[in-house]
Amino acid sequence: MTTTNVAPGTGAAPTTSRRRISLTSQQLNEGGLAVALIVLVVVLSFSSDYFATVDNMWAILGDAALVGIVAWASTLVIVAGEIDISVGPAVAFWSVILAELNGKIDLPLPVAVLVTLVGGALVGAFAGWLRARFGVPSFIVTLGLWSALRGLAQFLTNALPIPVGPSPFLDRLGGKIGPVPASAILMIVLFLIFAFVAQRTAYGRSVYAVGGNARAALLTGINVSRIRVILFATSGAMAALLGIVFAGRLASGNSGAAQGLEFSVIAAVVVGGTSLAGGRGSMLGTLLGVLFITVIGNGLVILGVNSYVQDVVRGGLIVAAVLINMLLANRGRATSH
Amino acid sequence: MTTTTSTASVASRDPGTPIAVIDSASKRYGGVQALRDVSLSIAPGEVRALLGKNGAGKSTVIRLLSGVEEPDSGSVVLAGTALGRGGVKLAQQLGVRTVYQELSLIPDMTVAENLFMGAWPRRAGQIDRRRMARVSTEALARLELDLDPRVPVSQLSIADQQMVEIARALSQDPALLILDEPTSSLAAAEVDRVLQSVQRIRSAGVAVVYVSHRVSEIRQVADTATIMRDGEVVDTVPMSGVATTDIVRMMVGDADLETPLVTSATERGPVVMRVEGVTVVPKLVDVTFDVHAGEVLGLAGVLGSGRTELLAVMAGLARADSGSVVVDGQRVDGQGLRHAMSLGIGVTPENRKEDGIVPDLGVDENLVLTDWKKVTHRGVISTRRLAAAAARAITSMAVRTGSAHTPIGTLSGGNQQKVVIGRWLHAGSRVLLLDEPTRGVDVQAKAQIYELLRALARDGVAVVFVSSEMDELPLVCDRALVLNGGRIRDEQVTPHIRTDQLLLAAIVEH
Numbered sequence: 001m002t003t004t005n006v007a008p009g010t011g012a013a014p015t016t017s018r019r020r021i022s023l024t025s026q027q028l029n030e031g032g033l034a035v036a037l038i039v040l041v042v043v044l045s046f047s048s049d050y051f052a053t054v055d056n057m058w059a060i061l062g063d064a065a066l067v068g069i070v071a072w073a074s075t076l077v078i079v080a081g082e083i084d085i086s087v088g089p090a091v092a093f094w095s096v097i098l099a100e101l102n103g104k105i106d107l108p109l110p111v112a113v114l115v116t117l118v119g120g121a122l123v124g125a126f127a128g129w130l131r132a133r134f135g136v137p138s139f140i141v142t143l144g145l146w147s148a149l150r151g152l153a154q155f156l157t158n159a160l161p162i163p164v165g166p167s168p169f170l171d172r173l174g175g176k177i178g179p180v181p182a183s184a185i186l187m188i189v190l191f192l193i194f195a196f197v198a199q200r201t202a203y204g205r206s207v208y209a210v211g212g213n214a215r216a217a218l219l220t221g222i223n224v225s226r227i228r229v230i231l232f233a234t235s236g237a238m239a240a241l242l243g244i245v246f247a248g249r250l251a252s253g254n255s256g257a258a259q260g261l262e263f264s265v266i267a268a269v270v271v272g273g274t275s276l277a278g279g280r281g282s283m284l285g286t287l288l289g290v291l292f293i294t295v296i297g298n299g300l301v302i303l304g305v306n307s308y309v310q311d312v313v314r315g316g317l318i319v320a321a322v323l324i325n326m327l328l329a330n331r332g333r334a335t336s337h
Numbered sequence: 338m339t340t341t342t343s344t345a346s347v348a349s350r351d352p353g354t355p356i357a358v359i360d361s362a363s364k365r366y367g368g369v370q371a372l373r374d375v376s377l378s379i380a381p382g383e384v385r386a387l388l389g390k391n392g393a394g395k396s397t398v399i400r401l402l403s404g405v406e407e408p409d410s411g412s413v414v415l416a417g418t419a420l421g422r423g424g425v426k427l428a429q430q431l432g433v434r435t436v437y438q439e440l441s442l443i444p445d446m447t448v449a450e451n452l453f454m455g456a457w458p459r460r461a462g463q464i465d466r467r468r469m470a471r472v473s474t475e476a477l478a479r480l481e482l483d484l485d486p487r488v489p490v491s492q493l494s495i496a497d498q499q500m501v502e503i504a505r506a507l508s509q510d511p512a513l514l515i516l517d518e519p520t521s522s523l524a525a526a527e528v529d530r531v532l533q534s535v536q537r538i539r540s541a542g543v544a545v546v547y548v549s550h551r552v553s554e555i556r557q558v559a560d561t562a563t564i565m566r567d568g569e570v571v572d573t574v575p576m577s578g579v580a581t582t583d584i585v586r587m588m589v590g591d592a593d594l595e596t597p598l599v600t601s602a603t604e605r606g607p608v609v610m611r612v613e614g615v616t617v618v619p620k621l622v623d624v625t626f627d628v629h630a631g632e633v634l635g636l637a638g639v640l641g642s643g644r645t646e647l648l649a650v651m652a653g654l655a656r657a658d659s660g661s662v663v664v665d666g667q668r669v670d671g672q673g674l675r676h677a678m679s680l681g682i683g684v685t686p687e688n689r690k691e692d693g694i695v696p697d698l699g700v701d702e703n704l705v706l707t708d709w710k711k712v713t714h715r716g717v718i719s720t721r722r723l724a725a726a727a728a729r730a731i732t733s734m735a736v737r738t739g740s741a742h743t744p745i746g747t748l749s750g751g752n753q754q755k756v757v758i759g760r761w762l763h764a765g766s767r768v769l770l771l772d773e774p775t776r777g778v779d780v781q782a783k784a785q786i787y788e789l790l791r792a793l794a795r796d797g798v799a800v801v802f803v804s805s806e807m808d809e810l811p812l813v814c815d816r817a818l819v820l821n822g823g824r825i826r827d828e829q830v831t832p833h834i835r836t837d838q839l840l841l842a843a844i845v846e847h
Contacts, residue, residue, distance in 0.1 A: 201716050202709030205702055212695035219692055220706040220760060221678045279697045 026282065028328050029273030033288040036321065037295065044299040051302050054179070062181030064294040066258075068287070069187050069245065071265045072194035073238040075286045076204070077231050078269050080211040081278025082131065082138040084124075084235045086145035087242075088261035092254060093149040094120050094243030099162035099253025109167050116240050123149075124236020125229050132225035138232070146262070153255035161252035174248025183245050190238075195283040207231065211278030268293050271321045292321065354417065356381050356432075356512050356544045357402055362411030364397055371397040372408070373568045379513065384535060384545045386555040386576065389565035390588055390840070391806050395548055398565070399515055402546065403435040404428030416512055432512030436502050436519060438640075444491035449473040451490055452505050476508040477501075480534045496527030503534060507543075514538060515546045520554060521640040532558050550639035552581050553846035566590050581845055589808065589837045605815070606630030609799045610682075610768055612651065614660030615670070620646040621823045623660070628768060633790050633800040635810040635817035637839050643823040644803050645687070648772055651801070652684045653677035664768065680768075683707070683761025687772040687803075689750065693757045696746025700738050701727035703745045703756050707764035730759040734789055751782020755789070768799045775809060787813040807839040819843050 045052040070087045077084050094116050101112035127141045164170055173182050198204040209217040210224050218224050246257045272289030274281025296317055300310040355378040364372040372394050379385050387395045400406040401413050404425040413420040415431040423430075442451045449469045450457070458465040458472070473486035482500055490498055499519055506514055516535070520528045528551075535545055535558050547559055555562060556576055563573045564587040571587045610628040615621055620643045628634055638644040649655040651662050656671025663669065664680045674684070686692035695703055704727055705712050712722040727741040734755045738748055745753055754774055761769055771790075775783045790800050790813055802813060810817045811834040819827040819842040827842035829835065 200718050202713045202718060203716060205698070205718070206706075206709070208698060209695045209702070209706055212697045213692075215692045216686075216695050217706065219674065219684060219686055221675050221708075221764075222706060223675070279695070 026273065026280075029325055030282065030285050030288060032324065032328060033272065033285065033292060033321070037288060037292050040292070040295055040299070044295070044302070048299075048302045051299065056298070056302075058176075058179055058181060058184070060291075060294055060298050061184035061187075063298065064290050065181065065183035065187035065245070066242065067261065067264045067268055067294065068290045069183070069190060069242045070235070070238050070261065071268050071286050071290050072190055072283060073231075073235040074265045075269050075272070075274055075281055075283060076194070076198060076207050077138075077235050078211075078266075078274050078276060079198075079278060079281045080207045080228065080231055081214065082228065082231065083266070083276070084127070084142045084232060085139065085262045085266070086127070086142040086149060087235065087239045087265055088258045088263075089146050089148075089150035089153065090120065090123070090236060090239035091243045091246060091258035091261060092256065093153040094240040095247040095250075095257055096153045096157055096162060096243075096253035096255050098244055098247045099164045100156065102167075103162055103164050103253070106165070109165070109169060113244055116244060117237055120240025120243070121233045121237040124239070125233035127236070128229035128232030131232065132228040150255065157253065157255045159255055161250065161254045163252045164247050170244075170248040170251070172248075173245055174251070183249075186241075186245070191283060191287060198283050203227070203230070208279060211280075213279070264293055267318045271318055271325075273325055293318070355379055356416055357546075358414040359398065359401060359408075360412045360414065362401060362408035362413065364401070364406065364408050371568050372401075374411070375565075375568070375570050376411075377563050377570060377573060379544045379546065381512070381544050382539055382542045383561065384539050384547055384559045386559035386562035387546055387548045387565065388552075388555070388562050388584060388588060390808065392567075393565040393588070394568040395565055396517075397568075399435065399517055399546070399548065402428070402513065402515060403433050429509075432510070433515065434506035434509060434511035434513070435515040436499075436506050436517065438518045438521060440495075440498050440502060442490045442498055442502060442505075445489055447487050447489055448477070448484055448493070448501055449486035451501060452476055452486070452508055454505070472508075476504050479507065480504050480537065494527070496523050496530060499523065499527075499531060500534065503531070503538075507538060511543055513544045513546065515548075517548045518550070518640060519547075520549060520551065523641070528554060550844050551846060552584060552844050564588055582841065585837050585841050585844070589840060605632050606797055606799075609664060610651070610669075611663045612647075612660075613663065615647070615650055615657040615662065616659045617643075617646050617650060617655065617823075618658050619823070621650070621657075624820075624823075624825055625660075626818060626825065626828075628799045628801060630767065630799050631794050631797045632815040633794045633802055633813055635814035635834075636801060636803045636820060637805070637807055637810055637817055637843055638803075638820035639805055639843050642820045642843065644805075644820050645772075646823075647820065648684070648770055648801075648803055652682060652770055678707070678764065678766075681766050682768045682770065683764060683766030684770045685754075685757045685761070685772060685774055687776065689753055689757060689777070694745045694753055697744050699742040700731065700736065700745050700748070700756055701741040704730050704760050704763055707760045711763065726763060730756070730763060734759050735785060749779070749782070751778040751786065754778055754782070754786060758786075758789070762793070766798070768801070769793070770801045770803070772803045773805065774802065775804070775806070783809070807843060808836045810834055810839060811836060822846065 050056055074084060074087065097119060098112055098116045101107045101115060102109055127145060130136045130141045131138045175182060177185065206217065206222050206227055209222060210227055214224055247253050250257065268289035269286050270276060271292055272285030274285060296314055300313060305313065357379045359375055359377050361374045361376050362372055363374055375394065375398065387398060389395050397406070401408055404420055404423060404427060407420070407422060415428060415433060418431055420427060452473050453469055458468045470486050477484050477486065480500060480503065482504065484497060490501060493501065520531050523531065532554060535547065539545060547555065549555055559576050561573055561575050562584065564571045564584060566588060606629055608627045609630050612624060612626050615624045624647060636644055636647065646655065650657050650670045653669045653672045653674055653676055661668055661670055664682065667680060669677050669680060669682065701723055705723060712719055712726050724741060731738065731741060736752050736755050738752060745756060758771065758774065775786055778786065790802065794800055804810060814834060815831050817829050817834050817839060818825050819839055821843050827838065829838065
């Protein structure tokens with residue numbers, strides 16, 4: 001076989017130029033975001049002495065983990081053309097469940113952790129099943145969960161924190177390994193796994209196919225329902241995992257934890273260039289999006305901006321970032337035709 | 338041009354000036370000459386049938402009359418006014434209304450709301466529902482339609498929806514009503530209602546352009562027929578004085594007989610798929626045939642002939658009400674696509690863009706979607722094996738693409754189609770069900786696809802080639818079946834497949 005004939009990059013001249021442009025439109029997103037991030041860091045470094053310290057950098061990574069651990073799974077969900085807005089309450093709920101299992105019922109910690117993770121996956125799978133089997137829009141299914149999980153967590157705890165039993169594992173998970181927050185390490189490991197799954201596995205590519213054209217995917221025999229169930233199961237499991245991290249950080253299960261997390265996650269994914277319409281997006285983009293949003297939050301706190309005004313600034317910057325993305329993408333499309 | 342004589346004959350019956358005149362219009366789309374020096378003239382109260390194979394130029398004529406396109410040369414004159422660059426807006430002002438094949442009603446809105454779409458009557462800033470209902474009832478009554486205007490359109494039958502669409506066009510007092518295959522999705526009894534309403538419209542002095550493949554229908558409703566071929570008007574004839582065989586001869590022409598036919602059938606292998614007495618109410622009646630390994634079997638039929646339903650049954654997507662489709666002793670129909678795939682059946686959909694490709698994924702990934710296992714190890718993609726599989730397919734099918742990673746959405750239609758077929762070869766399918774595989778594909782790519790299918794048949798694959806373009810069947814098929822009204826009306830074997838015979842069997846109502 002004349003493999004060399006069609007090896008990447010050696011194709012016929014007229015069409016390669018087109019490919020180069022379509023490639024850059026994705027890289028443009030990521031490159032532009034990276035530049036924005038650097039500018040932001042430089043500006044903040046000049047504005048505040050504390051911002052550029054090593055301690056603060058590690059703190060930023062630790063905070064980023066509180067979004068990132070869920071954001072990788074959410075990226076796949078959104079690439080598939082779905083959405084999971086239940087992650088914030090899910091994190092709170094599972095942190096409460098862990099505390100109940102470990103603190104109140106005195107279940108051994110490994111068992112409690114396992115039950116929490118499996119529970120998260122099962123609740124997610126249920127949401128995915130409602131979507132896949134009955135066609136209930138995932139926004140509605142997860143909106144229901146969003147309300148129900150937070151309510152259930154508050155009902156179980158009377159909205160009071162439930163202490164977890166003293167545990168070196170949870171302390172470590174909520175604390176640091178050397179100077180590095182353990183949650184940041186977890187986030188980076190998960191990032192590598194998810195990036196690999198998205199790019200290099202049949203499952204990951206099928207997710208892109210389902211998001212890009214679900215009908216075509218169905219007609220090629222891809223089990224679209226199973227993929228949707230797995231997507232939401234993964235998202236649920238990651239929310240439960242983040243719940244465990246929260247329990248470690250706060251040394252308690254807290255029904256009020258992770259308020260507005262779904263907002264930060266979706267913002268990070270979209271700022272990272274993933275299309276809400278599905279079919280397009282990358283883990284690297286989401287990583288940059290997570291960092292972008294975390295740095296903004298960190299900077300606003302350090303600069304002492306009024307916390308209500310912080311929300312306003314954050315909202316404005318997110319829309320601006322996506323707007324610039326769209327303008328770049330449109331320009332890229334215009335030149336490629 | 339014979340147009341003048343027919344205009345004269347029409348004029349003798351109706352002395353009014355023609356409502357629409359196209360004068361020696363030509364139109365090119367890129368490299369394709371869609372219309373060449375076309376002239377025709379339609380008088381008020383005349384029902385004019387527009388006949389021709391796919392690609393003959395009928396749609397372009399409709400687009401000129403309704404102002405969607407303007408001719409490169411020549412002119413369009415409506416009610417004595419040259420359309421020029423006036424576009425759709427001016428055409429509408431001059432009284433042209435078009436009812437397209439695809440319904441354009443909003444399903445969740447009521448009949449009345451749809452009838453007044455965008456121009457709802459208002460009183461004191463509010464929509465005047467009472468007036469809307471009254472005027473709607475009148476408009477429906479004019480077509481003798483007994484429908485409640487307050488009912489959402491989605492609750493109506495397809496025929497009633499079609500009638501509402503026609504009523505909407507009529508409620509704006511058109512001078513020229515264009516109906517583009519208004520009956521293609523309807524059953525026989527419903528067709529009669531549409532035809533009756535056309536008669537009623539005509540008696541009100543409205544000119545009607547009626548596009549349809551069904552000759553018997555046209556005989557009931559049209560005064561004259563303009564027959565087109567390859568972008569030219571062959572003739573305009575009164576329907577009363579012309580035999581159906583003559584119409585078909587004019588549609589097909591003589592040129593097609595010179596094109597290279599499949600002269601030698603490939604060696605036919607054993608039966609791989611049995612279609613036995615398949616009936617799907619109301620679209621298919623007792624359809625029986627075998628598909629052999631190593632043959633290209635054509636399935637011809639115009640829109641609404643039941644070909645879509647038949648293919649769905651053969652692919653396992655739909656269940657036969659009676660009868661069955663069997664492969665290797667196992668039932669296929671109604672068992673789902675994945676079961677069909679496991680029996681070696683592959684399907685390429687009619688709408689390549691909507692149902693076939695994943696536009697943002699590369700050619701390579703689009704090729705292997707049907708079977709990741711061949712390029713993965715425990716779910717992890719082997720870059721090397723993916724590249725090899727893609728290279729093999731790209732080379733063997735001569736797919737023109739920058740690289741294997743190029744997003745398939747940027748390829749031409751013909752190359753996209755090759756990839757869509759290629760993914761079933763990757764899956765190792767033995768029976769390929771191809772629904773209109775050459776639609777929207779340029780001439781050169783068509784020839785390449787025919788060649789590819791012949792080569793596959795030689796290798797023992799069974800290819801079922803569904804097409805509404807009768808003239809391509811002799812070019813690629815060993816055997817052709819003609820579907821009409823849900824039954825198989827004709828079977829022809831190479832080298833005796835003749836386009837005109839196929840077309841006759843496909844369009845004559847039995």
